Amino acid sequence: MAIEFRPARADELPEFRRLVAYVFAEPSPPREGAEPPMQPEWTSCAFVDGRMAATFAAYPFTMRWNGAPAATAGVTGVGTYPEYRRQGLLRALVERSFAEQRDRGQSLAILWASFGAIYQRFGFGLASTAVSYDLEPRHIAFEDPTPPSGTARLVRAEDALPEMKRVYIEIATPRNLMLHRVPAMWQGHLRQGTGAHHAAVYYAASGEPTGYLLYTTREVPNWGEPAPDQEMEVVDWAALDLDAYRGVFDYLRRHDLVRRAKFWRVPEDDPGYALFLEPRALRRRTGDGIYLRIVDVEQALAARPYAEAGALTLAVLDELCDWNHARFRLDSDGGRATVTRGGRAPDLTLPVRSLSMLASGYRSATELARWGLLEAADPRVLRLADRIFATEYRGYCPDGF
Numbered sequence: 001m002a003i004e005f006r007p008a009r010a011d012e013l014p015e016f017r018r019l020v021a022y023v024f025a026e027p028s029p030p031r032e033g034a035e036p037p038m039q040p041e042w043t044s045c046a047f048v049d050g051r052m053a054a055t056f057a058a059y060p061f062t063m064r065w066n067g068a069p070a071a072t073a074g075v076t077g078v079g080t081y082p083e084y085r086r087q088g089l090l091r092a093l094v095e096r097s098f099a100e101q102r103d104r105g106q107s108l109a110i111l112w113a114s115f116g117a118i119y120q121r122f123g124f125g126l127a128s129t130a131v132s133y134d135l136e137p138r139h140i141a142f143e144d145p146t147p148p149s150g151t152a153r154l155v156r157a158e159d160a161l162p163e164m165k166r167v168y169i170e171i172a173t174p175r176n177l178m179l180h181r182v183p184a185m186w187q188g189h190l191r192q193g194t195g196a197h198h199a200a201v202y203y204a205a206s207g208e209p210t211g212y213l214l215y216t217t218r219e220v221p222n223w224g225e226p227a228p229d230q231e232m233e234v235v236d237w238a239a240l241d242l243d244a245y246r247g248v249f250d251y252l253r254r255h256d257l258v259r260r261a262k263f264w265r266v267p268e269d270d271p272g273y274a275l276f277l278e279p280r281a282l283r284r285r286t287g288d289g290i291y292l293r294i295v296d297v298e299q300a301l302a303a304r305p306y307a308e309a310g311a312l313t314l315a316v317l318d319e320l321c322d323w324n325h326a327r328f329r330l331d332s333d334g335g336r337a338t339v340t341r342g343g344r345a346p347d348l349t350l351p352v353r354s355l356s357m358l359a360s361g362y363r364s365a366t367e368l369a370r371w372g373l374l375e376a377a378d379p380r381v382l383r384l385a386d387r388i389f390a391t392e393y394r395g396y397c398p399d400g401f
């Protein structure tokens, strides 16, 4: 059996798509996703006796990393045909990918996992939770009934793009794990969901667009039952401030015939639970979100801003990336940090998976220590590490890829 590892050529991209469509049970022909079209140089495949047997790809994303831009590999298209599974093909592709990503200056890798079990062994740790809402518009009411200052207007989805982009960029800039959206990603959002696409833009009293909803609606007949009988899927939305938040939900509340409005992506720190008169009306569900891997500790830690001044020496354990298996000294001035190799006796000793959870702000050092995922030389160091690594916002990625 001859195994070759290399990127797919342009003429092999249709086979790449077929393999990915097969493993994810997509309809045939494969559906167009929300993701940018694949390029050969982003792929990495295993060929067994000349046949494409396993695939792996990484989009060259720029991601907000606690408010700073960071070159990030967006892992996607991971699949192995059934007859070649459990023979180590994915492991080989993943191990190669880390070295390639490091060479390309991508110090972070992120993904949405079909199973977390596949990826944690490779050093990926959870970096965000995925929150969804499933609410009946007639139950929308705020504990403080102050009305929004402006108005939301229904706009053709294509026409709303420039204003949605403006709002998105302003929201994403200071945040954590949000992606810089290239045009293909916006086009992808316009294709998501089932039914007709609509957009509503919320304009504050000043006339500025400060919020939007991109959604689909469809009728789900429930003959003999009292109306409403429509379902709405919110495929993308954002609100810059509380006034826009009220504006967006006030607009939604006016949809008398909508029985259920599903929000697939909601930030973990969304204020809905604190603001709704009946928080349970949101039917909030929480699952695992983005998995993140620190591919290059030195670069990744130097790229993000920090909440507090202080110095820490970290001993990082990484079986797969020997360049990470080392001590690093992090010197934060309360904003930026310098990261140097070496350092005295470590303050924290942790596997790269735990560092991924810590540096993404998903969990604090104290929590990780309580759960046996990190060791501290001294409990006081944990409190310092909690303050230094705290992020301005919880991780949130509204893009599927």
Ligand SMILES: CC(C)(COP(=O)(O)OP(=O)(O)OC[C@H]1O[C@@H](n2cnc3c(N)ncnc32)[C@H](O)[C@@H]1OP(=O)(O)O)[C@@H](O)C(=O)NCCC(=O)NCCS
Residues within 6 Å of the ligand: 023, 024, 054, 078, 079, 080, 081, 084, 085, 086, 087, 088, 089, 090, 091, 092, 112, 113, 114, 115, 117, 118, 121
């Ligand atoms: C997941 C998938 C790509 C694995 O491919 P593979 O070539 O069989 O993987 P490998 O043989 O290299 O296995 C890699 C490791 O992951 C483990 N693993 C593989 N699939 C797993 C699963 N579904 N659940 C838990 N662990 C899994 C293996 O036991 C192996 O562990 P080890 O290297 O520590 O012994 C393949 O099963 C597949 O195509 N699944 C359907 C599509 C999918 O889920 N893709 C992931 C999308 S995010």
